[in-house]
Amino acid sequence: MNKLDCKGLTGTVIVPGDPEYEQARQDYNIAIEQYPAIIVYCFDAYDVANAILWSRAQGIELRVRSGGHNYEGYSNGTCKLVIDTSPMNQIRVDVCEETVNVQAGTRLLPLYECLYEYGFAFPGGTCPTVAISGLVLGGGIGLSTRYLGLTADSLLEATLINYEGRQLTVSDDCNAELFWALKGAGGGNFGVVIEYKFKLKKVDKITLIQLRWDDNKAARKQFLQVWQNWLPHLDYRISMFGGITKTGAWVNSFFYGTREEARYLFQPMLDIPGLTIENFQYIPFIKAVKKIGAIYPRQEAFQAAGRFVEEKFSQDELASLVEIVDRAPTDRSSSIRVYSLGGAVRDIAVDETAFAGRQSDYIMAIVSSWEESSEEERHRQWVEAGFEYIYSITRGSYINFPYGQTPNYQLAYFGINLRRLQAIKEVVDPYNIFSFPQSIKLPL
Numbered sequence: 152m153n154k155l156d157c158k159g160l161t162g163t164v165i166v167p168g169d170p171e172y173e174q175a176r177q178d179y180n181i182a183i184e185q186y187p188a189i190i191v192y193c194f195d196a197y198d199v200a201n202a203i204l205w206s207r208a209q210g211i212e213l214r215v216r217s218g219g220h221n222y223e224g225y226s227n228g229t230c231k232l233v234i235d236t237s238p239m240n241q242i243r244v245d246v247c248e249e250t251v252n253v254q255a256g257t258r259l260l261p262l263y264e265c266l267y268e269y270g271f272a273f274p275g276g277t278c279p280t281v282a283i284s285g286l287v288l289g290g291g292i293g294l295s296t297r298y299l300g301l302t303a304d305s306l307l308e309a310t311l312i313n314y315e316g317r318q319l320t321v322s323d324d325c326n327a328e329l330f331w332a333l334k335g336a337g338g339g340n341f342g343v344v345i346e347y348k349f350k351l352k353k354v355d356k357i358t359l360i361q362l363r364w365d366d367n368k369a370a371r372k373q374f375l376q377v378w379q380n381w382l383p384h385l386d387y388r389i390s391m392f393g394g395i396t397k398t399g400a401w402v403n404s405f406f407y408g409t410r411e412e413a414r415y416l417f418q419p420m421l422d423i424p425g426l427t428i429e430n431f432q433y434i435p436f437i438k439a440v441k442k443i444g445a446i447y448p449r450q451e452a453f454q455a456a457g458r459f460v461e462e463k464f465s466q467d468e469l470a471s472l473v474e475i476v477d478r479a480p481t482d483r484s485s486s487i488r489v490y491s492l493g494g495a496v497r498d499i500a501v502d503e504t505a506f507a508g509r510q511s512d513y514i515m516a517i518v519s520s521w522e523e524s525s526e527e528e529r530h531r532q533w534v535e536a537g538f539e540y541i542y543s544i545t546r547g548s549y550i551n552f553p554y555g556q557t558p559n560y561q562l563a564y565f566g567i568n569l570r571r572l573q574a575i576k577e578v579v580d581p582y583n584i585f586s587f588p589q590s591i592k593l594p595l
């Protein structure tokens with residue numbers, strides 16, 4: 152691409168051949184190789200608007216990227232213009248109002264750190280390098296979800312740049328339909344969000360709980376059984392992520408209360424025989440966030456998919472899930488994972504946001520990661536076969552754990568909200584400028 156083609160673009164522009172290109176084109180999931188025509192690092196609304204208008208004038212499709220953690224690489228694309236908001240990472244806390252303004256490219260760890268300095272928690276995810284944009288626009292779950300709600304449930308306002316390069320502010324009082332859509336279905340579909348405003352809640356210490364049943368195959372079915380029976384009635388102050396592998400089971404949790412109370416409440420889990428690690432630590436919220444965040448690598452090659460679970464599985468279904476991990480390509484890096492919902496998530500009416508899984512008890516994901524590309528096919532096939540079974544016993548997919556092979560993806564991600572979202576899409580993005588392989592389509 153020659154220099155003239157870039158006229159009208161502002162910000163930092165990277166094209167193939169530039170020394171920064173190789174790193175700039177790579178996202179978190181290094182199994183996905185994409186070669187964008189041009190990447191624009193945007194520093195403000197002006198850069199974003201120029202990039203949108205440039206893409207339309209040149210007829211080069213755009214993608215919107217913040218943290219680059221989309222499982223399937225939908226914030227990137229070969230021969231596309233990537234609008235990257237990562238340089239926009241300012242955080243402004245209003246202590247009196249108990250709110251924070253966060254720019255679109257802000258990563259979770261700096262956000263948690265900044266907020267904790269003022270004594271606030273945040274209902275974000277667990278990976279420190281995920282950016283706020285993809286997280287909140289898909290709903291956003293984490294280890295505070297059952298107590299504080301989805302990330303999107305704390306959103307008060309967002310500012311975005313639309314297909315005409317115009318700046319819009321959306322909230323319950325202004326552009327309310329679009330605001331509704333952004334809370335669960337906003338990633339890459341309606342415009343480029345540049346800033347968010349969230350309400351906050353004070354926090355001090357919490358209890359971090361980490362339990363493991365290593366080299367304990369028998370614990371796996373019991374874990375899934377306890378998980379599904381326990382969760383619907385569980386104390387709101389507990390949120391958990393856990394899972395099973397070929398060799399054992401684990402769970403990580405935050406409890407907004409003391410260690411003693413946590414131990415008492417966790418008795419059903421502690422009763423599963425063969426516990427190898429039992430850790431209850433009453434520590435500052437930020438320490439707990441960092442301990443969980445330290446689990447994640449800087450980048451990895453993986454395939455994953457996540458589904459909402461509304462009903463209890465039968466004994467046969469639980470046994471089939473265990474059989475799936477028995478066939479996993481690796482002992483530890485292939486797993487079926489579970490992420491708690493319910494609690495505060497269910498307190499909000501189903502039609503109040505576009506997040507389709509509000510009635511679910513939890514999300515079930517199948518995940519596999521590998522180091523050598525020679526192993527890739529084996530892992531992908533395992534995820535595909537496992538997903539086929541999990542798909543058959545669940546209803547609806549979590550948009551932030553997307554899977555390219557999901558049948559009828561729009562219905563899977565958006566359920567009963569699909570028609571309303573398509574109607575909003577028609578008004579807000581009439582020329583379908585904001586599209587990607589699993590974006591919301593204009594109504595026929």
Ligand SMILES: Cc1cc2nc3c(=O)[nH]c(=O)nc-3n(C[C@H](O)[C@H](O)[C@H](O)COP(=O)(O)OP(=O)(O)OC[C@H]3O[C@@H](n4cnc5c(N)ncnc54)[C@H](O)[C@@H]3O)c2cc1C
Pocket residue numbers: 179214215216217218219220221222225226236255275276277278280281282283284285286288289290291292293337338339340342343344345447551552587
């Ligand atoms: C290791 C790992 C851990 C994770 N942990 C959690 C977790 O604990 N909880 C959870 O809920 N999810 C989790 N996720 C999923 C994560 O929330 C999603 O992948 C999320 O979409 C990533 O956001 P991002 O901005 O980093 O990614 P990106 O790939 O940049 O963007 C993701 C989507 O949002 C769109 N988008 C990005 N920026 C903007 C913007 N400014 N305006 C409009 N659209 C935009 C993109 O086009 C794309 O469709 C995890 C993912 C990974 C890889």
